[in-house]
Amino acid sequence: HVMVNPKLRSSLWDSFRETVLNLGGDPQKILDKARLTSLEIEHPGLLMQSHSFERLLNVAAAETRSEYFSLYLSSRLDLSFMGTLGLLLQNADTVEAALKTLIRYQPVRIHWADPELKIEGETACLYTNNLHFSEQVKQYFYMSVGMGLTFLKIFLGENWKPDAVHLSDDLPEFAGQLNRLHGVPVLTARERNQIVFKASDLQQKISTFGQFGKYLQFQLDEMEQRFQADIASRSKYLIRTLLPEGACSIENVSSLLSLSKRTLRRRLQARGTTFTQLVEEVRQSITRQHIKQARLSFGQLSYLLGYSEPSAFSRAFKRWFGVAPSKWKNQ
Secondary structure (H helix, E strand, O other): OEOOOOOOOOHHHHHHHHHHHHOOOOHHHHHHHOOOOOHHHHOOOEOOOHHHHHHHHHHHHHHOOOOOHHHHHHHHOOHHHHOHHHHHHHOOOEHHHHHHHHHHHHHHHOOOOOOEEEEEOOEEEEEEEOOOOOOOOHHHHHHHHHHHHHHHHHHHOOOOOOOEEEOOOOOHHHHHHHHHHHOOOEEOOOOOEEEEEEHHHHHOEOOOOHHHHHHHHHHHHHHHHHHOOOHHHHHHHHHHHHHHHOOOOHHHHHHHOOOOHHHHHHHHHHOOOOHHHHHHHHHHHHHHHHHHHOOOOHHHHHHHOOOOOHHHHHHHHHHHHOOOHHHHHHO
16 A cells, blocks of 8 residues: 655654664564565555554564564654655644544554544543454554554654553553653553543644645545555556656565565456556656656656666657657757
């Protein structure tokens, strides 16, 4: 599943790597054991499948011998790892608007969490997940509670404290870890997993860049629609995201779709197309878009399209438009 690329480097890989190293582990060894590549967690335009992320967290916790690995990881994250959604959150008018945006779009970016916001009089509650603790989901459980606190601190300041954190299970050791890491009071065996704080905190201003926020929301809406579309549209979205990184291959695209190369080829064939054709279509579409705006040199455009040699771009350009780039420019 995917998202954007305004040259914000995802903090997920950096944060993951730092957390593993601090706990005495080997980041590359953990990636190999989880059957993932760094591309799948370092690119701000890409979303891991939930089962892949769960596998990564479980392997990391085992390899570092750290029960609370995902809690420590969540405390190191910032909004950049969420790509466009992170930018949109940074440009929300208020904390309330940011949280409602997170809840609206979280299935796109963090589809293993399901936050909710409830306001009753002077009290606000951010439900972090509806999970009951078990060995199978414990890393998700720790991560979602930790991320809720991390996000609120990003919006409200590092010294901000909630009234309390409620856990639905009786987890005294986890409560102690939360208290030591975030300095918050934790109550266990409560009705829901939630962060309780003052409703007035929701009105704190974050940003005044309303127009930029509207643009980002348009991008997210478009992305959400595309990712609910057919396999060809989903593949093209990934191709467009990976081209500038020089990482656009059928191996990477099929992996990010949780398919084998053979299955992806078969499904595309059933849609009357091939992976090579889709790459060609995306490159031609991007080229048309940029030559109309005339904002990039042909050298820059060649790089954006993932060509290793300008001559390869020139041949493709002539195939698409009937003239070489230099002749088109003169005309």
